[in-house]
Structure formats: structure tokens, C-alpha cells
Amino acid sequence: MNRETDRELKAYCLAFDDECGPPPVADVRSLTHYGEPYDGNTRFFRSTLFVAAVRASYGESCLLHGVDWMAPKGGITEEQMLKYMGANINLSPIKAKKLLEDDEVGFAYVSQREARPSLYSLNKIREHIKKRPPLATTEKVQQYVKASGKEAIVAGFYHEGYDESLLMLMKRRGVHSGLVVKGEERGPLNDYKIAIR
Structure with a gap:
């Protein structure tokens, strides 16, 4: 399979954005979005969930997003870990916004199932093709909630x-x-690579 072009990747992002319109805006000074590979991991520990929770406890609002299970890897995801711990994994972006604004929380997880149901419905196709689709790149940079202050991904x-x-x-x-x-x-x-605008 050929790697997708920048133009194709931009088009996928535009399609995501057009589906639901502008996301809710949380009244927070900063917000970090975490986008891990949606198909999880099978070989080593994923620490992003814990890093985000600790940062949130220090007043740095953090939003994770992902799915319960995704092909082709079918590995452990943040959603699976949160579900196992008894967390609410069915938050809408509006409910996530409220948690991000809460000084006692500052942390939320949004499932693609709740934020982009039509996109989530493509899971079976991804399982069928057994290859990494272009969506795997663009879904990592989703902003299901935006911030009134600075944002990082x-x-x-x-x-x-x-x-x-x-x-x-x-x-x-x-x-x-x-x-x-x-x-x-x-x-x-x-x-790692860092980009600062």
C-alpha cells in the first residue's frame, strides 16, 4: 500500500471536522490532547493514561481519545484500561469539556464511538483489510474538545x-x-521529535 500524501491526510481531517461541526471549547488555560495508536499495544506497557492523569492532578488539563478495540493489532488500549478501572468510557465531548474545566478533575477520555460514530463504524472494514489505513494517522490529531487557552498534541x-x-x-x-x-x-x-509553532 502506498503511503498517503499530505493532501490526502488533510482531506481526512477536514472530513472528520465537517461531520460534527466545531467541537466544544473548554475554559482552561491549556489543554494537551493525547493520540496514541488506536489499535493498542501487545508487547509493552502503555503509560500515556497515567502520564495524563498525573499531569491533570498538577493542574494541566489532559484529554485522551481512542477506541475499545481496533484492528489490525487488536492490542490493549487506554479505553480497555479505563473500563477495567471502572471509569466512564462513554463521555460525549460536551461531558468531557465539563470534566476538563473542573479543577478537581482536569482529565477526560473520549471514545471515537461517542465522538464520531460514523468513523467508528468503519472498524469492521479495518479488521477485514488487516492493514494500517490512512485513518490511523489522522485520528491521532483529533480535537474532540478545544481549549480557550493554549493547546498541545x-x-x-x-x-x-x-x-x-x-x-x-x-x-x-x-x-x-x-x-x-x-x-x-x-x-x-x-x-521523538518536537515541533513548536
Whole structure:
């Protein structure tokens, strides 16, 4: 399969944005969006959920997003971990906005199932093709809730060559800073790139 072009990636993001209109805006001084690979991980611990929760406890609002299960990897996801811990994994973006604004919480998780049901319905196709689709890049830079203050996106990826594409999408999203982290499928994180606008 050919790697998608920047123009194609921008078109996917526009399609996501057009589906539901503008996201709710949380009245917070800063918000960090975390976009991990939606198909989870099967070989090592994913710490993003815990990093975001700790940051939120220090007053840095954090929003995670993802799914319960996704092909082709079908690995452990943040949603599975949250469900196991008894958390509400069925938040709408509006409910997530309220949690982000709450000084006692400052943390929320939004499932693609709740925020973009039509996109979530494509899961069966992704299972059928058994390959990484272009959606796997663009879904990581979603902003299901925006902030009145500064915004940052942190996105993880495994396959070589997606760092520049992710940084381009973050810049296009208009965030103040972005971080892409390359992980190995067989080991801990080994490389990163930072872009600041």
C-alpha cells in the first residue's frame, strides 16, 4: 500500500471536522490532547493514561481519545484500561469539556464511538483489510474538545516516516506545540521529535 500524501491526510481531517461541526471549547488555560495508536499495544506497557492523569492532578488539563478495540493489532488500549478501572468510557465531548474545566478533575477520555460514530463504524472494514489505513494517522490529531487557552498534541506512532506527517497535521490544527513519539513494537520508546509553532 502506498503511503498517503499530505493532501490526502488533510482531506481526512477536514472530513472528520465537517461531520460534527466545531467541537466544544473548554475554559482552561491549556489543554494537551493525547493520540496514541488506536489499535493498542501487545508487547509493552502503555503509560500515556497515567502520564495524563498525573499531569491533570498538577493542574494541566489532559484529554485522551481512542477506541475499545481496533484492528489490525487488536492490542490493549487506554479505553480497555479505563473500563477495567471502572471509569466512564462513554463521555460525549460536551461531558468531557465539563470534566476538563473542573479543577478537581482536569482529565477526560473520549471514545471515537461517542465522538464520531460514523468513523467508528468503519472498524469492521479495518479488521477485514488487516492493514494500517490512512485513518490511523489522522485520528491521532483529533480535537474532540478545544481549549480557550493554549493547546498541545502528543501523538505516538510505530511505523517509520509518519513523524513529519503528524507534525504537519498538528501545525494545520493550529496548536501551540506538538510532540510525536516513535515507539518500537518490540521495545520502549526510542525516538521523538518536537515541533513548536
